[in-house]
Amino acid sequence: TQNQAIHARSMLPCLDTPAVKATYEAHITVPASLIALMSAESTGQAAAFTEGVTYSFQQRVPIPAYLIALVIGRLESRDISPRVRVWSEKDVVDKAREEFSQTEEFLTIAESVCGEYVWGRYDLLVLPPSFPYGGMENPMLTFVTPTLLAGDKSLVDVVAHEIAHSWTGNLVTNKTWEHFWLNEGFTVFVERKILQRRSGNDHRHLAALEGLKSLKDSVETYGCSHRFTQLVPPLAGEDPDDAFSSVPYEKGFSLLFYLESLVGEEDFGAFLKAYIAQFRFKSIVTDDWKAFFLNFFKGRTELDVVDWQRWLYAPGMPPVENKIDMKLANGAHALADEWLNMPDAALAATSKRDEFGHMSTDEKIVFLNKLLDNGLNIARVEALEKAYGMSTSTNAEIKFRWQRLCVRAGWLPIQEAVKQFVTSQGRMKYVRPLYREMFKNEVFRDFACKCFVEHRSSYHNIAATMIAKDLHLDGHEGHAH
Numbered sequence: 001t002q003n004q005a006i007h008a009r010s011m012l013p014c015l016d017t018p019a020v021k022a023t024y025e026a027h028i029t030v031p032a033s034l035i036a037l038m039s040a041e042s043t044g045q046a047a048a049f050t051e052g053v054t055y056s057f058q059q060r061v062p063i064p065a066y067l068i069a070l071v072i073g074r075l076e077s078r079d080i081s082p083r084v085r086v087w088s089e090k091d092v093v094d095k096a097r098e099e100f101s102q103t104e105e106f107l108t109i110a111e112s113v114c115g116e117y118v119w120g121r122y123d124l125l126v127l128p129p130s131f132p133y134g135g136m137e138n139p140m141l142t143f144v145t146p147t148l149l150a151g152d153k154s155l156v157d158v159v160a161h162e163i164a165h166s167w168t169g170n171l172v173t174n175k176t177w178e179h180f181w182l183n184e185g186f187t188v189f190v191e192r193k194i195l196q197r198r199s200g201n202d203h204r205h206l207a208a209l210e211g212l213k214s215l216k217d218s219v220e221t222y223g224c225s226h227r228f229t230q231l232v233p234p235l236a237g238e239d240p241d242d243a244f245s246s247v248p249y250e251k252g253f254s255l256l257f258y259l260e261s262l263v264g265e266e267d268f269g270a271f272l273k274a275y276i277a278q279f280r281f282k283s284i285v286t287d288d289w290k291a292f293f294l295n296f297f298k299g300r301t302e303l304d305v306v307d308w309q310r311w312l313y314a315p316g317m318p319p320v321e322n323k324i325d326m327k328l329a330n331g332a333h334a335l336a337d338e339w340l341n342m343p344d345a346a347l348a349a350t351s352k353r354d355e356f357g358h359m360s361t362d363e364k365i366v367f368l369n370k371l372l373d374n375g376l377n378i379a380r381v382e383a384l385e386k387a388y389g390m391s392t393s394t395n396a397e398i399k400f401r402w403q404r405l406c407v408r409a410g411w412l413p414i415q416e417a418v419k420q421f422v423t424s425q426g427r428m429k430y431v432r433p434l435y436r437e438m439f440k441n442e443v444f445r446d447f448a449c450k451c452f453v454e455h456r457s458s459y460h461n462i463a464a465t466m467i468a469k470d471l472h473l474d475g476h477e478g479h480a481h
Contacts, residue, residue, distance in 0.1 A: 001070045002136060002143075002462060005177055005240035008065035019175045019283050021062035029054040030072050037087060039069040039138035041120060059139065061118060062281055064173055069138035071125055080104055088126035092146060096126045099149050099156065106160045109194045114167040115273050118280075122163065129425035132463040134158045137165030137187075145427050147396040154361035155397060157191060157207065164190035167276050175283040177240035181231050182289060185252015190272075192253070205325040206362050208257065212324070213369045215250035216317070221436070222247075224316040231255065232286050232312050241462060242469075244428075254318045255311050259293070261322065262302045271296050286312060332363040336370035339380060350383040357388070361395060368401035372408075381411045391417055400430045407437045407444055415444070419451050426459045428466060436470045449473065 001011055009016040028036040029048045040059035048054040059068075077087045078097040081104035086096045103124065111117050123141045126149070135158045136143040142162040148155045168186035188211065196204035219229050227233050228243045231251050235243060260268040275292060290308065297303055310319040326333070335355060356364065376384070384390055390402045391414070399421055406414035418438070422431045438448035449471055456464050 001068075002132065002460065003068055004066040004136065005244075006066070007462075008068055011068070011070070014065040014068075016065045018064040018066060018173050018177070021064055021173070021281065021283065023059055023062050024068060025056070025058045026070075027054050027056050028070065028072070033074065034072050035075045036070065036072045037075065037123075037125065037141055038071075039063075039067055039141050041140065061139065061171075063139060063170065064283065067137075067139055067170060069136070069141060069143065071127075071141075071143070075125075077123075083107075083120065084122050084124075086124045086126065087141075089128075092126050092149070095149055095151075096124070099151070099153060100124055100159055102153065102156065103159055103163070105198070106156075106163050106194055109197050110160075110163050110166070110190065112197070113190055113193045113269070113272065114164070114276055117166060118171065119166055122166070124159065129427075130458060130460050130463075132426055132428045132460040134427060134429060135162040137162045137169055139166070139170050145425070147425050147427050147430070150361070150395050152361070154395065157195060160194045161187055161191040164194065167280075171280040172276055173283045175285045176235070177243070178232055178235050179285050180240070180243075181248035181252035181255075182284065182286065184249040185231075185256060188249050188253040189256040202325060202328045203362070206328040206366065208253070208322070209324050209326070209329055210362070210365055210369065211246070211250040211253060213373075214246040215254070217433070218245040218247050218250075219317055221245070226315055229315040230313055241466065244466075251318055254320075254322055257322050258311075258318070258320055259303075259306070262306070263297055263300060267297070328363065329366045332359065332367040333370055336367050336374075339371065339384065340374050340376075342380070342383075344379065347379050347383040350387050352389075353387040356390075361397065364395075364398055365401065368398065368405065371405055372401060376405055376409050378409050378411050381406055381409045396425070396427075396430060400434070403434060404437050407434065407441055410441055410443045412443065415447060418444075419447075422451065423455045423458065426463045428463050431459075431463060432466060432470055435467050439471050 003011060006016055008014050024040065026038055026040070028038070029052055030036050032051045032053050036055040038057040040057040043056045043058050045053050045055045074089060075087050076090050076093045077085050078093055079085050080097060080101060084103045084107065086093065086100055088096050103122065107117065107122055119140050121140050125141055125143050126146050127143050129146050131143065131145050134145055144158060144162070148158055164187045168190055169183035174180050174182045192204045192207050195207055222228050222245070228245065229247055231248070233243055271293065274296060278292060279288070307319050359367065393399050393402065403414055403418050403421060407418060418434060422434050435448050435452060438444035452467055452471055459467065
C-alpha cells in the first residue's frame with residue numbers, strides 16, 4: 001500500500017487527514033505461503049481457514065491514516081541488530097542486508113539528535129521496482145526502493161532520511177498538506193545532521209549543494225512564480241500529489257539551515273529537541289512551529305533580519321542564499337569546467353581517462369549536476385562516453401543524470417538505455433524528469449509517449465497518473481493533445 005498523501009481512504013473507511021491521529025489494530029488473513037506485515041507491532045499469528053494464516057498487529061502510538069501500511073508477499077527477513085531487520089523477497093534480501101548494514105548506527109545517531117525513539121522496532125522493507133518513491137516512512141516498517149541497492153552503500157542516505165521521519169513527520173506531523181515542509185524540510189535537516197555526525201561537516205555541505213540543485217530544478221519545472229514553489233503553498237481544491245516536488249524538502253531545509261546559521265549549531269540543536277518534545281503525538285501548522293521557535297529564542301536580535309513573509313509565502317528560490325562550503329565539490333567542478341571549455345579539436349582526440357572512476361558517488365553527482373546546469377552538445381556527450389564509459393554505470397543516481405544530459409543534447413544512441421531504465425523501475429524521482437526531458441526534445445517526444453503507453457500498466461498508479469500529466473496525455477487513453 002501507499003497511503004500518503006490522501007490514499008488511505010481507498011484502503012479503509014477513515015478520517016483521511018493528517019490532522020487526526022489514532023492507534024490501530026488489525027488482523028490480516030493470507031494464504032500460508034505468504035507473510036503479511038504492517039506499520040505496527042506484530043502481536044502474533046494463528047492458523048486460519050484451510051491453508052491460511054491470520055497475522056495480528058497493534059500500533060500503540062497514535063498516527064495519521066497516511067501512515068497505515070500493509071504488505072503481503074513471499075517475504076524473508078534478515079536481522080541487522082536486535083531492533084532492526086530487513087525484509088524482502090528471497091533474491092534481494094541478502095543484498096539488502098549488506099547494503100543497509102549501517103541502519104542501527106543511523107538510528108543511534110538520530111536518537112542523539114532528536115531524543116527518545118518511541119516506536120520500539122525499526123524494520124526496512126525493500127519493495128518491487130515499481131514503488132514510486134525513494135522511501136516511505138511507515139512507522140516500524142520503512143518501505144524503500146530497490147534502486148538504493150547500489151552495491152557500495154553510496155545511496156543509503158535515503159534510509160537516514162526515513163529514520164529521521166520517526167520524529168519529524170511521524171511524531172510531529174503537518175496538520176494539513178500545505179504544511180508538508182514541517183515533515184520534509186525538518187527530515188532533510190535531521191538526515192544531514194546524521195550525515196554530519198557520521199562523515200563530517202564537509203559531507204553535510206556537499207549534500208546541501210546537491211539539494212540546492214534539485215530545488216532549482218523543481219522551481220524551473222513549475223516556473224519561479226508558481227504557487228507550488230511557495231514553502232507553504234495554497235492547496236485548496238488541489239490533489240497534494242500534484243504539488244509533490246523537492247520544494248518542501250529543500251526550501252524547508254534551506255530555511256532551517258539559515259536559522260541555524262543565525263543562532264548557532266548548539267542552540268539550534270537544543271531547540272530541535274525541545275520542539276519535538278513539545279509537539280510529539282500532535283499535528284501542527286507552520287504558525288505553531290514559528291511561535292514556538294520565536295519564543296524559544298526570545299530576545300535574540302540576530303533573528304530580526306529574517307523575512308518570514310518571503311521565506312514562507314513567496315514563490316521561487318529562497319530569499320537568502322546560504323553559505324555552502326564547496327571544499328568537497330571543488331574537484332568535481334574543476335573537472336566539469338575542463339569538459340565544458342575543452343576545444344573541439346581536443347574533444348575529437350579524447351581517449352579513455354580514469355579520473356571519473358576515482359571519484360566518490362557524491363562527487364560524480366556534483367560533476368554531472370554542473371554539466372546539467374550548462375548543457376552539452378552531442379560532440380561533448382560522445383567524448384565523455386568515450387573517456388569514461390558513462391553508459392555502463394549501474395548506479396541509479398549516475399545513470400539518471402547521464403541519461404538526462406544525453407536526452408537534452410539529442411544524442412539518439414542513448415534511447416534504448418533510457419527505455420530500459422524508465423521501464424525497469426518506477427521511482428518518480430527518476431522517471432518523471434526523464435519523461436519530461438524526452439517530451440521537451442522533439443527527437444525523443446513520440447518515443448517517450450509510445451514507451452509510456454506501452455508500459456503504463458507496470459507503473460504504480462500514482463506514478464502513472466503523474467507521468468501522464470507530464471506527457472500531456474489525455475486521460476487513460478494515452479493520446480497526446
